[in-house]
Each structure stands twice: as C-alpha cells, then as structure tokens.
Amino acid sequence: xxxxxxxxxxxxxxxxxxxxxxxxxxxxxxxxxxxxxxxxxxxxxxxxxxxxxxxxxxxxxxxxxxxxxxxxxxxxxxxxxxxxxxxxxxxxxxxxxxxxxxxxxxxxxxxxxxxxxxxxxxxxxxxxxxxxxxxxxxxxxxxxxxxxxxxxxxxxxxxxxxxxxxxxxxxxxxxxxxxxxxxxxxxxxxxxxxxxxxxxxxxxxxxxxxxxxxxxxxxxxxxxxxxxxxxxxxxxxxxxxxxxxxxxx
Amino acid sequence: xxxxxxxxxxxxxxxxxxxxxxxxxxxxxxxxxxxxxxxxxxxxxxxxxxxxxxxxxxxxxxxxxxxxxxxxxxxxxxxxxxxxxxxxxxxxxxxxxxxxxxxxxxxxxxxxxxxxxxxxxxxxxxxxxxxxxxxxxxxxxxxxxxxxxxxxxxxxxxxxxxxxxxxxxxxxxxxxxxxxxxxxxxxxxxxxxxxxxxxxxxxxxxxxxxxxxxxxxxxxxxxxxxxxxxxxxxxxxxxxxxxxxxxxxxxxxxxxxxxxxxxxxxxxxxxxxxxxxxxxxxxxxxxxxxxxxxxxxxxxxxxxxxxxxxxxxxxxxxxxxxxxxxxxxxxxxxxxxxxxxxxxxxxxxxxxxxxxxxxxxxxxxxxxxxxxxxxxxxxxxxxxxxxxxxxxxxxxxxxxxxxxxxxxxxxxxxxxxxxxxxxxxxxxxxxxxxxxxxxxxxxxxxxxxxxxxxxxxxxxxxxxxxxxxxxxxxxxxxxxxx
Numbered sequence: 001x002x003x004x005x006x007x008x009x010x011x012x013x014x015x016x017x018x019x020x021x022x023x024x025x026x027x028x029x030x031x032x033x034x035x036x037x038x039x040x041x042x043x044x045x046x047x048x049x050x051x052x053x054x055x056x057x058x059x060x061x062x063x064x065x066x067x068x069x070x071x072x073x074x075x076x077x078x079x080x081x082x083x084x085x086x087x088x089x090x091x092x093x094x095x096x097x098x099x100x101x102x103x104x105x106x107x108x109x110x111x112x113x114x115x116x117x118x119x120x121x122x123x124x125x126x127x128x129x130x131x132x133x134x135x136x137x138x139x140x141x142x143x144x145x146x147x148x149x150x151x152x153x154x155x156x157x158x159x160x161x162x163x164x165x166x167x168x169x170x171x172x173x174x175x176x177x178x179x180x181x182x183x184x185x186x187x188x189x190x191x192x193x194x195x196x197x198x199x200x201x202x203x204x205x206x207x208x209x210x211x212x213x214x215x216x217x218x219x220x221x222x223x224x225x226x227x228x229x230x231x232x233x234x235x236x237x238x239x240x241x242x243x244x245x246x247x248x249x
Numbered sequence: 250x251x252x253x254x255x256x257x258x259x260x261x262x263x264x265x266x267x268x269x270x271x272x273x274x275x276x277x278x279x280x281x282x283x284x285x286x287x288x289x290x291x292x293x294x295x296x297x298x299x300x301x302x303x304x305x306x307x308x309x310x311x312x313x314x315x316x317x318x319x320x321x322x323x324x325x326x327x328x329x330x331x332x333x334x335x336x337x338x339x340x341x342x343x344x345x346x347x348x349x350x351x352x353x354x355x356x357x358x359x360x361x362x363x364x365x366x367x368x369x370x371x372x373x374x375x376x377x378x379x380x381x382x383x384x385x386x387x388x389x390x391x392x393x394x395x396x397x398x399x400x401x402x403x404x405x406x407x408x409x410x411x412x413x414x415x416x417x418x419x420x421x422x423x424x425x426x427x428x429x430x431x432x433x434x435x436x437x438x439x440x441x442x443x444x445x446x447x448x449x450x451x452x453x454x455x456x457x458x459x460x461x462x463x464x465x466x467x468x469x470x471x472x473x474x475x476x477x478x479x480x481x482x483x484x485x486x487x488x489x490x491x492x493x494x495x496x497x498x499x500x501x502x503x504x505x506x507x508x509x510x511x512x513x514x515x516x517x518x519x520x521x522x523x524x525x526x527x528x529x530x531x532x533x534x535x536x537x538x539x540x541x542x543x544x545x546x547x548x549x550x551x552x553x554x555x556x557x558x559x560x561x562x563x564x565x566x567x568x569x570x571x572x573x574x575x576x577x578x579x580x581x582x583x584x585x586x587x588x589x590x591x592x593x594x595x596x597x598x599x600x601x602x603x604x605x606x607x608x609x610x611x612x613x614x615x616x617x618x619x620x621x622x623x624x625x626x627x628x629x630x631x632x633x634x635x636x637x638x639x640x641x642x643x644x645x646x647x648x649x650x651x652x653x654x655x656x657x658x659x660x661x662x663x664x665x666x667x668x669x670x671x672x673x674x675x676x677x678x679x680x681x682x683x684x685x686x687x688x689x690x691x692x693x694x695x696x697x698x699x700x701x702x703x704x705x706x707x708x709x710x711x712x713x714x715x716x717x718x719x720x721x722x723x724x725x726x727x728x729x730x731x
Binding site: 071073090091093097098101103162 | 679703
C-alpha cells in the first residue's frame with residue numbers, strides 16, 4: 001500500500017524528516033508515536049501533499065504511484081485521507097454541502113457518477129448515525145462552533161463517507177474526553193478492513209487502548225528510532241520518550 | 250395662398266430648429282456628442298409629449314452646470330462626453346444559424362452557469378428553433394399579468410399609454426438635479442422598464458427582464474420606474490448571469506421605486522458586464538443611481554445585488570424610509586477581480602417613526618482589484634425609535650487587491666439604535682489545504698469558501714437566480730489563486 005524510502009523533508013529551509021523508511025501493507029494499522037517536534041505532523045502533511053513541505057530526498061510510493069507527482073486533491077481522490085488535529089472552520093458552508101462537494105469531486109476525479117441529492121442524503125444519514133451526528137449538526141456550517149468532540153466526529157464522518165484506502169489520523173485524541181474518544185475510536189474501528197490501511201499519529205498511548213495497532217513506530221528527531229508490536233506503546237507509557245534522545249513532553 | 254405657404258415654411262423652419270441638423274428622423278443613431286438637439290432628437294424618436302421633452306431639457310441644462318463626482322475610490326481617464334453617441338435604435342443582434350458559430354469561450358461560460366440550451370441560443374443571438382416557442386411564453390406571461398392588472402412594459406410604451414402615471418412618479422424619487430449621472434440620464438434616457446402594481450395586488454410572478462430579451466437590448470441609459478400601490482407586492486429581477494458585452498463603455502442607469510402604504514418591493518440584480526481585458530482595458534463603466542422611496546406607512550423595499558462585472562462600478566441602491574414603520578434592506582455581494590474597481594454600498598435615510606433598516610454587504614476582492622463599501626445611515630430629528638443593523642464583511646484573495654469600508658452614520662434623534670459590524674478576512678492556506686485534502690480542486694475550493702462567505706446574501710435571491718448566482722461567484726474568481 002505505502003512504501004516510504006529514505007524520506008528527507010525540509011520545511012522553511014529546515015530539515016525535519018531525516019531519512020524515514022516505512023512500509024504499510026493493506027489492512028494494517030500503524031501507530032506513530034513520538035515527542036512534540038519529532039516530525040509526526042510533518043509526515044502526515046507530506047503524505048497529503050501540503051505546499052511548503054519539500055521532499056529533498058527519497059521516495060513515497062502509494063499503490064505503486066509516485067505521490068510526489070500528484071496534487072493534494074489528486075492524492076485525496078486516489079484514496080489518501082488525513083484526519084486533522086485541528087479541523088478548519090468553513091463559515092457559511094454547511095457540513096452537508098461540504099461532504100457532498102468533496103464526495104462528488106472525488107467520484108468525478110475517478111470517473112464515477114456523481115451522487116444526486118436524494119442518494120447522497122440517504123448515504124450520509126447512514127454514515128452519520130453511528131457517530132451520533134444528527135441532521136441539525138449536518139446543517140450547521142462545517143466546524144463552526146463545534147465542540148472538540150463534534151469536530152473529531154465530523155472528521156471521522158468524512159472519512160467514513162469518503163472511504164479512503166489509507167487514512168492518516170493526526171492526534172485524533174487531542175481535546176477529547178473519554179466518552180468522545182470511545183465514539184471516535186468505534187467509528188475508526190468500524191472502518192478497519194483488509195483493504196484499508198491506517199496510520200495513527202499520537203503522543204499518548206491512551207488512544208491505542210481503543211484503536212489497537214498492528215505495528216508501533218517511535219519517531220524522534222526526524223527518524224524512526226524503534227519499531228515494535230502494540231506492547232511498545234505500553235512500554236513508552238511507562239518510560240517516556242527520554243530513552244529516545246528527546247525531552248519527555 | 251401666400252399665408253399657407255408661409256405656414257408651411259414656418260413649420261419647416263420649426264422642424265429644422267427642432268432637430269437642428271439634417272439627420273433623417275429615420276436614422277438609427279443620434280449625431281456624435283450631446284447638445285439640446287440630441288435631447289430633442291431622442292424625445293422626437295420616442296414621440297414623447299411636450300412635457301417630457303421639457304423635463305429632459307431642464308435636466309440637460311442643469312447637467313451643463315454640474316461636474317463629475319470625484320469622491321468615489323475609483324480612477325479612470327477623463328470621459329469626453331462629447332465623444333459619444335447618446336441614442337441608437339436597439340439593434341438586432343446578427344442572427345446565427347447554430348451554436349457552432351458562437352465564440353466557444355462564451356459557450357463554455359454558459360455551460361458552467363448551467364444555462365439551458367435554448368436560453369443559450371437566445372442569449373447568443375442564435376435563431377431559436379420552432380420547438381421552443383418563445384413568443385407563446387411571453388404572451389402567456391403578459392396575459393397573466395394583465396389579468397391581475399399589472400402593467401409591465403418598456404418605459405417608452407408607458408409614456409405613450411400611461412402618461413398620467415409616468416408624469417406623477419418619474420423623477421419623484423431621483424430628481425433630475427440629483428447627481429451628475431442621474432441628471433445626464435434624465436436628459437438622454439432611452440430604455441428601461443415601467444412597472445405598476447395596482448392596490449392590493451400581489452404580482453402573480455417574478456418580473457424578470459429576461460422576458461424582454463427578445464424585445465429590446467440593454468440600453469446605455471436605462472430608466473426604470475416601479476410603483477407599488479397600497480398593499481401590493483412585487484419582486485423584480487434585473488440582469489442575467491450570462492456575461493454581457495456592450496460596445497458602449499459608459500452606462501448610467503436610474504432606477505426609481507415607490508412603495509405606498511403596506512406595499513412591498515423586492516429588487517434583485519445580477520450584473521455581469523464585461524470587466525475589461527487582462528490589462529483592464531475596455532470594460533464597462535457602470536455609474537448607476539438606484540433609489541427606493543418607502544413613501545407609505547408599513548412599506549418595505551429590499552435591494553439584493555450580485556455585482557461581478559464592469560471595469561468600474563459606482564452604485565448605491567438606497568432607501569428613503571419616509572412612511573412610519575417602513576423597512577429598508579440592502580443585501581450585496583460585490584466581487585472584483587483583475588483590474589476591476591468597485592465603489593458600492595447603500596444609503597438608508599430614516600425620516601419616519603419606527604423605521605428599520607438592515608444592511609448586509611459582502612465584498613470579495615481578488616487579483617489587482619479595489620473593492621470599497623461606502624454607506625450612509627442617517628436618522629432625522631423626528632424619526633423616533635429607528636433601528637439599523639449593518640454588517641460589512643470583506644474577503645481578500647491574494648496579496649495585490651484591496652478592500653475598504655467607509656460607513657457614515659449620523660443621527661439627530663437620541664432614540665435611534667444603530668449597530669455596525671465589520672470584518673476583513675483572507676482565505677487562508679489552511680482552509681484551502683483542508684478542502685483540497687478532501688478531494689476538492691483549488692478553484693472549486695475557493696468558490697465553495699466564497700459562497701459560504703456570501704451565504705446570507707445568496708439566500709435573499711429568488712430561487713431561479715440563486716443557483717446561477719452561486720456558480721457565477723465561482724466563475725468570477727477563476728484564476729484568482731495559484
């Protein structure tokens with residue numbers, strides 16, 4: 001699914017990622033843990049293709065395609081989804097309108113038929129129900145006045161609707177109380193499938209109690225310094241990141 | 250016999266004086282320039298009564314003493330008013346046989362706007378095939394209006410058929426002495442609509458200039474007059490979303506609305522005239538005076554405008570809230586891109602008691618354009634319990650454009666409650682990245698965000714306009730990012 005080789009990335013002239021190797025096979029869930037400033041969010045932005053994140057060396061292949069050749073929206077249509085740590089507000093654009101625009105843009109890019117209002121509404125309600133997203137919330141402007149939990153639920157709803165083959169979840173647990181965390185994690189878990197891979201980026205082990213990863217990586221100073229099974233996360237919880245050459249944050 | 254001959258000669262002399270030049274009355278164009286004779290020529294062309302000619306001439310004489318206003322934040326080379334034609338008979342567009350002969354770029358825009366094929370043909374001047382019987386549509390429409398007693402006709406027809414109404418109301422909202430361009434319009438106006446809604450009648454349909462496309466082309470100096478009698482109600486739509494080119498650079502229209510007791514007028518405009526080429530050359534100068542008079546108690550006038558075209562827009566649709574409890578509304582979206590300059594806003598003049606007004610203005614500037622909101626809320630001494638709410642939001646796209654807000658507020662009555670809110674924002678890279686990460690292309694993302702920004706105003710448009718206007722917002726901003 002995803003093959004990253006010797007990836008070096010520079011932001012504003014400063015090298016943040018210093019040679020990352022990462023393989024994520026279809027159906028796998030990988031957790032990337034690490035202290036603040038280790039390059040976790042940079043990795044997610046590079047995968048999504050954000051401007052200003054310059055790949056100076058190395059390669060990223062997604063289902064055999066060279067991601068560096070593709071624009072942000074093209075990568076999205078190809079199946080890459082990024083759940084944002086801080087979802088953006090889009091004033092005046094209802095969540096419903098945003099979802100429909102996004103889904104149909106992707107379908108169009110893939111040469112699929114766009115969904116009409118009736119079919120879309122049916123689909124979105126079906127996806128929204130398990131996430132406790134009601135019609136009233138769908139009619140509000142996207143993320144405007146949403147609580148922390150509502151924002152994250154809206155992110156998972158987008159993911160569920162767009163059905164990406166690779167989902168990158170950036171600090172999805174931040175700002176969530178335990179109940180909201182459970183709802184979000186259930187939503188994510190419901191999407192696990194042999195065809196779909198996930199990269200879960202998190203500072204804390206807590207989220208991984210609910211979204212149990214197959215592989216855990218520790219990112220520090222722009223490099224993956226350790227890789228292990230899900231027990232690695234528990235180890236980190238006890239000993240902190242200090243052993244990996246970073247200040248415990 | 251000699252006497253008869255003398256009379257004939259005198260009449261001949263009079264005729265000659267009347268027109269002042271040898272141009273045949275049948276000619277299509279008035280001679281170049283603007284003199285009293287030009288005014289007489291126009292009036293004669295329209296077979297106007299003497300009082301209207303005098304009205305025009307008085308305006309013309311007044312105009313000679315006036316100077317162009319310079320307070321607006323727009324710059325353009327001086328206009329030579331003598332180097333222009335002030336009347337030309339409405340020309341038939343060259344008839345084309347099929348859409349294949351139409352500029353493909355124009356068709357592309359129609360396509361994006363979602364304009365139906367038959368309508369595309371009408372707009373582009375292609376002979377409409379027999380399947381679409383436009384004549385019967387117009388006829389049905391007119392029959393329905395006549396049944397309700399509504400008068401909806403070209404201004405020249407109204408002068409001939411309803412002179413008492415025209416005489417009573419013409420210039421009663423925008424007097425001939427009002428301002429440089431309105432005075433010029435009073436002297437030389439030649440097109441425009443006349444609408445009269447009788448007492449207690451709710452106009453059975455939206456009145457749209459669309460239905461007049463076949464009859465007349467847009468004029469350079471339009472004059473529109475809408476009168477809503479007691480307890481009546483009308484919604485009027487002007488313009489269309491399709492791009493309009495016009496060989497005349499200077500446009501100076503006047504629109505007057507009169508709402509009597511309990512009457513309601515809703516006036517919606519979509520303006521998409523040629524904004525000039527990439528260097529900003531050749532666009533239309535749009536100097537418009539639009540004003541509504543809430544003359545009766547409990548009356549209401551609402552302006553909604555979507556301004557995307559023209560090189561220069563100078564336009565302040567206003568409400569005079571004369572009747573007690575009357576209400577004025579102004580909803581505006583003004584988009585400027587390229588080298589366009591917009592100076593637009595509104596005036597709410599509160600004269601009556603318990604009058605209320607609401608102003609929602611959304612200015613979007615992109616490219617190298619300049620976009621100014623200029624507004625006045627004025628409360629007179631006797632106007633008790635006035636309420637006004639004003640919201641002016643500006644959105645900037647890119648770093649070479651500018652947005653300005655010039656809100657004047659004056660009150661002479663201490664009971665007035667006036668609220669003003671203003672924001673200026675930019676489309677952030679974060680927002681664009683977020684939208685694009687969901688698969689939305691850059692231009693579509695800009696259109697989505699801008700439409701969200703304009704939502705409060707778009708909601709005010711009649712349904713048939715709103716959908717097209719939304720698409721127009723996107724198209725106007727194409728090429729504004731990246």
